[in-house]
Amino acid sequence: DSGVTQTPKHLITATGQRVTLRCSPRSGDLSVYWYQQSLDQGLQFLIQYYNGEERAKGNILERFSAQQFPDLHSELNLSSLELGDSALYFCASSVGVGRTYEQYFGPGTRLTVT
Amino acid sequence: AQSVTQLDSHVSVSEGTPVLLRCNYSSSYSPSLFWYVQHPNKGLQLLLKYTSAATLVKGINGFEAEFKKSETSFHLTKPSAHMSDAAEYFCVVSPSPGSARQLTFGSGTQLTVLP
Numbered sequence: 001d002s003g004v005t006q007t008p009k010h011l012i013t014a015t016g017q018r019v020t021l022r023c024s025p026r027s028g029d030l031s032v033y034w035y036q037q038s039l040d041q042g043l044q045f046l047i048q049y050y051n052g053e054e055r056a057k058g059n060i061l062e063r064f065s066a067q068q069f070p071d072l073h074s075e076l077n078l079s080s081l082e083l084g085d086s087a088l089y090f091c092a093s094s095v096g097v098g099r100t101y102e103q104y105f106g107p108g109t110r111l112t113v114t
Numbered sequence: 115a116q117s118v119t120q121l122d123s124h125v126s127v128s129e130g131t132p133v134l135l136r137c138n139y140s141s142s143y144s145p146s147l148f149w150y151v152q153h154p155n156k157g158l159q160l161l162l163k164y165t166s167a168a169t170l171v172k173g174i175n176g177f178e179a180e181f182k183k184s185e186t187s188f189h190l191t192k193p194s195a196h197m198s199d200a201a202e203y204f205c206v207v208s209p210s211p212g213s214a215r216q217l218t219f220g221s222g223t224q225l226t227v228l229p
Contacts, residue, residue, distance in 0.1 A: 002157060033216075043204065045216040058216050090157060102148060103217065105158040 003027065004106035006091050012112045018079040021109045025072055025093030031055070032074040033094075033103060034066055038087040049074055050097050081113045116141040118207045120220035128228045133177075133192040135223045137205030140186065146208035147188045148217070149179055153201045161203075164188065175199070200227045 003026035013019055025032050034046040036059075045058035049068035060066075063081075068074040078085060088110050092103040121136040139145060146165045150158040162173025169181040179190045188205060205220040 002159070004157075042221050043219040048216065056216055092158075102160050102163050104160065105150075107157040 002104040002106065004091060004093050004104050006089075006106035006109050008109060009107065010110050010112075012114065013081060014114055015081055015083060017081050017113075018077065019081065019111065021076040021078070021089055021091075021111075023074045023076070023091030023093075023106060025074070025091075026104055029093035029095055029104070030072065031094045031097055031101075032068055032072070033092040034060075034074070034076050035090040035092065035105075036087045037090060037108070041087075043090075046076070048097075055097060078111070083113050086111055086113045116143075116145060116207045116209065116218050118147075118205050118218055118220040120203075120205050120223050122223050123221065124224045124226065126226040126228060127195045129197055130194050133190070133195045133199065133225065135190040135203050135205075135225065137188045137190065137220060138186050139188060139205070139207050141207060147179075147181065148206040148208070149173065149177070149188075149190050150204045150206060150219075151201045152204065152222075158204065161190070195225075195227045197227050197229065200225055 005024045007022045031050045033048045037043045046060040047066050048056040052068050063079050066076045088108045090108045092105045094101040094103045117140045119138045148163045149161040152158045161177050162171045164171045164181045172178045177192050202222045202224050206217045
């Protein structure tokens with residue numbers, strides 16, 4: 001158990017809908033990362049927050065947004081969902097933002113868009 | 115820019131035999147390198163990391179990796195495979211200093227352990 005929690009574990013929704021994925025980092029970690037894992041794209045970095053502020057953006061679509069709240073939990077919002085958004089979404093956390101800090105991953109949220 | 119190549123998409127070994135998962139990296143700076151493991155329907159777990167200290171890094175569950183700058187490699191090994199090692203393994207390189215703080219993942223190696 002990494003200490004990172006994600007809810008829900010599974011999510012099934014229809015195209016065009018909007019969903020929110022939630023992540024609580026390990027105790028003491030200030031940085032939160034979101035990743036998307038799909039069969040065709042592999043593991044892709046989406047976005048990073050550190051202590052409530054956005055620090056880095058990866059391959060995140062404009063239909064997706066995220067935020068980190070004062071209690072350090074984070075939410076990833078996915079809107080106007082398409083079939084291709086079906087994937088496993090991981091949250092990870094780390095103590096700081098330095099490149100030597102390892103990231104600890106949550107169990108993921110499996111999103112299925114029908 | 116940094117990149118990482120996992121040379122085998124699938125590796126199959128018999129239980130009790132050695133494991134070798136190969137990873138080459140490309141980087142214009144001194145990288146930090148990681149190996150993560152993902153068991154079916156689970157999140158990623160850190161096995162070990164290299165951050166410019168000792169070139170031979172020992173991780174959890176008997177795994178180790180050796181950083182070889184001259185070969186730009188960071189191969190993962192284990193002397194004796196166990197059935198519970200069956201999983202997908204990812205070699206990961208850190209971002210360059212001052213750039214966006216994102217890890218770059220390899221495409222993964224699926225390890226099968228035969229009884």
